Each structure stands twice: as C-alpha cells, then as structure tokens.
Amino acid sequence: MTLGSLKHHEYNLGPILPNLAEGPQALSLAEQIATQLAESIINDEYAPGARIHEVAVSKEFQVSRGPVREALRILENAGLVTIQPRRGAIVSNLTVEEVDDTFEIRAVLVGLAARRLARNIASTDLAQIEERIARLQDLTTQADQDAARYVGISQELSFLLCAGTGSERLTSIVYSLFHQTIRYTRIGLSTPERRKTSAKTWAKLLANIQAGAEDEAEKTARELVGHSRAMAIETLRKEQRAD
Amino acid sequence: MTLGSLKHHEYNLGPILPNLAEGPQALSLAEQIATQLAESIINDEYAPGARIHEVAVSKEFQVSRGPVREALRILENAGLVTIQPRRGAIVSNLTVEEVDDTFEIRAVLVGLAARRLARNIASTDLAQIEERIARLQDLTTQADQDAARYVGISQELSFLLCAGTGSERLTSIVYSLFHQTIRYTRIGLSTPERRKTSAKTWAKLLANIQAGAEDEAEKTARELVGHSRAMAIETLRKEQRAD
DNA sequence: CTAACAAGTATTGTTGACATTGTGAATGAT
DNA sequence: ATCATTCACAATGTCAACAATACTTGTTAG
Numbered sequence A, B: 001m002t003l004g005s006l007k008h009h010e011y012n013l014g015p016i017l018p019n020l021a022e023g024p025q026a027l028s029l030a031e032q033i034a035t036q037l038a039e040s041i042i043n044d045e046y047a048p049g050a051r052i053h054e055v056a057v058s059k060e061f062q063v064s065r066g067p068v069r070e071a072l073r074i075l076e077n078a079g080l081v082t083i084q085p086r087r088g089a090i091v092s093n094l095t096v097e098e099v100d101d102t103f104e105i106r107a108v109l110v111g112l113a114a115r116r117l118a119r120n121i122a123s124t125d126l127a128q129i130e131e132r133i134a135r136l137q138d139l140t141t142q143a144d145q146d147a148a149r150y151v152g153i154s155q156e157l158s159f160l161l162c163a164g165t166g167s168e169r170l171t172s173i174v175y176s177l178f179h180q181t182i183r184y185t186r187i188g189l190s191t192p193e194r195r196k197t198s199a200k201t202w203a204k205l206l207a208n209i210q211a212g213a214e215d216e217a218e219k220t221a222r223e224l225v226g227h228s229r230a231m232a233i234e235t236l237r238k239e240q241r242a243d
Numbered sequence C: 001c002t003a004a005c006a007a008g009t010a011t012t013g014t015t016g017a018c019a020t021t022g023t024g025a026a027t028g029a030t
Numbered sequence D: 001a002t003c004a005t006t007c008a009c010a011a012t013g014t015c016a017a018c019a020a021t022a023c024t025t026g027t028t029a030g
Helices: A031-044 A056-063 A064-077 A098-119 A123-137 A146-166 A168-180 A182-190 A192-211 A214-242 B029-042 B052-063 B065-077 B096-119 B122-137 B148-162 B168-180 B182-188 B194-209 B214-242
Strands: A080-083 A090-091 B081-084 B089-090
Touching: A031 A056, A031 A064, A031 A214, A056 A064, A064 A090, A064 A192, A064 B065, A090 B194, A098 A146, A098 A192, A098 A214, A098 B096, A098 B168, A123 A146, A123 A192, A146 A182, A146 A192, A168 A182, A182 A214, A192 A214, B029 B052, B029 B065, B052 B065, B065 B081, B065 B089, B081 B214, B096 B148, B096 B168, B096 B194, B122 B148, B122 B182, B122 B194, B148 B182, B148 B194, B148 B214, B168 B182, B182 B214, B194 B214
Parallel strands: none
Antiparallel strands: A080 A090, B081 B089
C-alpha cells in the first residue's frame, strides 16, 4: 500500500487526522503510519471489524512494531479502530444504533458551528462555502458514482463550517464523527434524489447563515445531517433484513 | 505517587477514562498508568503546561518507556495532555478562548442528552439523578471548600445524564470535555451564590425532563453549562488582568 | 458427531539498548 | 551587555529480542 493507491474514492482534501498537522515539525513514523492507515480505512480498503495485525503493518511499512502500536492508538483517538487489551486492534464496526447515535451527535455539533457562523462569518470563508454548495448541484443528476464525490464535498463543507468558527476542538470532533460514519453517509446519499434534497438543505443553510439567523441556521444544519442519517439508517436496516 | 494519594479533592466516582473499562479483561500496564496519570492531572497535581517526562514516569511506576508512551497517547485521547512530535507531552494548557469553546461544546452535547432523556428516561436513572440534585442543595451554603465536592456531584450528574441516553460515545466525549475544564469549573463555582444558581438550574432541568419537555430540557441544560462557563470565564479574565 | 482438552502457534505486551533530535550552558564576537 | 555559535547533555524516536497471553488445531472421550 502506497500513498497513491486510493481505490474507488479520490477526494483527498482536508486533514484526515486534524490533531496532527498543527506545526511545521516533521511527523514521526507513528504519525505517518496513522495517516496512511486512516486513509485506507476511510477508503474502505479495510472492512469494518477486520483485525489490524501489528506485524503485518510493520512489515508493510518496514518499521518495527513500536511506531505501529502508537499509530493504532492515534487511530483509536480518531475513532477509526477499537483496541481491546491483549486482543489487538480492529477496524471500528458500528451497530445500526451506534451509527444513528453518531449522526445525531454530529448533527448537534454542526448545528453549533452553523449558529456561530450565523453570528459571525468571515467573507473569505463564506465565499469558499458558496463555491462548494454550487458544485454540489452538479452532482445531483448523474448516477451512483457521483455519491463518493458528493460526500467528499460534503466533507469539505463540514470542515469549512467548523473551521470557520475558529474552534479546532469542534473541527476535530466533527471530523472524527464524520469519518466514523463516512461509509454510511455514502450509502445514505447513493441516489440522485437524496442528493437533491441534501443540496437544497445546504442552500437553505447558507441563506440562514448569510441572514444571520442563528436559530434557523442551527435548525437547518441539524436537518441537513438528520437527512443523511435517516437515509443511511433506512438503507442499513434494509440490508440487515436481507441477511 | 500511589493510588491513595489524592490531594485536595476526594470525589473519585465515575470512569475517568470511559473508553477503557469496557470489559472484564485485565488492564495493560499502559492503561493502568494512563488511569493514574489522569487522576493526578484532574486533581491538579500537575500544573497546566507542565512537561511530563517519559523517563520520570517510567521510573515512578518502575516500567519501561514503552507503556508510558502508550499511556500518554491514551491521555491525549482524553484531551488531558498534548503531544508535540519530538518535544514530548505537556499537560494541556488552554487559553481563555479554548476554555470558553470547550464549555460551549459541552453545553450543546449535554443539551442533546437532556433532550433524549426528556423523550425517554428509565425510572432507575431518574431516581439517581434526583438523589444527586437533592445533595447539591446541601453544598450551596458553606464556604469555598464545598466547591470541589459540588463539582464532583456535578460530574456524576453529567455522567448519569449521558449514560442514561445509552450512548457511550456521547458519554465519552462529554466526559473528556468535562475533565479538560474541570479546573475552571471549580473556579467558576467557587462561591455559594454561584452554586445556588447552578443548583436551581439543575432542579429546573429535572422538572423539564420529568415533564417530557424536550425543547425546554435542552435549553435548560445549555443554560446550566452556560452558567458555569460564564462564571469561569469571568474569573479567568480577572486573573489574567492581575498578571 | 459433538464437546472438552491439550499442545503448538500466532499475536500482543514489555523491556533495554541504540539512534536521532531538541535544549541549554558556556564561549566568543559585535 | 547582547546576541550568535558550539558543544555536551538530556529527552524523545526507533528497534529487535524476550515474555505473557490468546487463538487454533488436533486429539480424545463421551
């Protein structure tokens, strides 16, 4: 596995591990490995529940197990893996209830970001958000392969929203929650109709922020994430019944 | 430093590192060390910004540096320390803005917990919450030394609120945010008057939850944390001016 | 055929040594 | 006196080997 081996998704923008890239200091081996593993997990190269063997990773990156163990702890921070003492690390495998839960928490936090931006937003941030929302419209017509790209831009938008508030903490948490359920977000936005509804809500959110309507902005943001959530859960339950 | 060496605060209830104690499996050395260090940090035995030297800790616990490094990563997850590559770990040292930010995020999340509980709460959880709120009243009369105990019960209440929703994720995040600012919460609730206001709001929140008033419960919960926040920030700014 | 057991293997936990990088004191120049 | 430079020391980063635990496979008894 190398840096350029992204499989079926290509968006690569935004910090995958927001806690890391804070200074110009060189990343340690552990952090480099964590970053690459994080990309692999987010790009579905590991199945949920799959075990991550320390020796396998250390061979792959040609390092000793020390940095690998540290990398796994970093990924645990990001919610991407679960570490069980003496049993190793597995790619986080959420139940339907946990997926639902994660979406709801994210909805509330994005709501907070929206509220803050409605109160006060920098014009440069606003412009970037506008540009992304315009691009969303173009991805609501074609077939399913647009889903991944749409979700990629959604991710950028979530990032811009949070980062625009100036809170690294909020950004970090929302990103973590986003990544934990990105697989299900893709599922939820798999049809053009669903993406159309989503894009409309994004536009409404933008209008609320521009109007400085704090309460409305928060509500719309919750609605926005809530929509993805409902779609994802619905599909998940169907899949579950099919098994 | 041993397990019984708590300095000036004694409340010890609730999981300090919620991510850990999930199974009956024996804790690894790293997790034991993380737990003890977390207690020390929360009990103000380390000053914010103080460096935590790996060798010092490894000597103190008579283990090698490997588990210590892992413990520090676990504490990073909990937001208690900050790790800078090649520069080591320091006890998290928040700016006034970051403290403010952390309180606001927690307010929103506790608001979500309150909303969920208003929708559906188990009678056993309700009873436990009632009991704690009753105890809060007793700590609003005496002098400043009650503050730590009051905050301890507040912590238990936050935990009961979150745990009552059944969301481990929410509980974990709120706990992390709580611990990150516990020092400032103590400062914020240092006078009996402030604790009286806080206790009244807790009672109101309980009433909202019992009445099943979701919107009101969320609002009151935000108010509750917002109160601590305002008090803490006010005191912090005063202190800052004094320097 | 299933269930319990046991031995062997694979994997994680821990250690101490070595390599690399950051830090601070001492020295010297401006 | 202040600032830059050098060098020694201290701290973190990494490694490979050993220890302890968990898992798997094969066996045997029921």
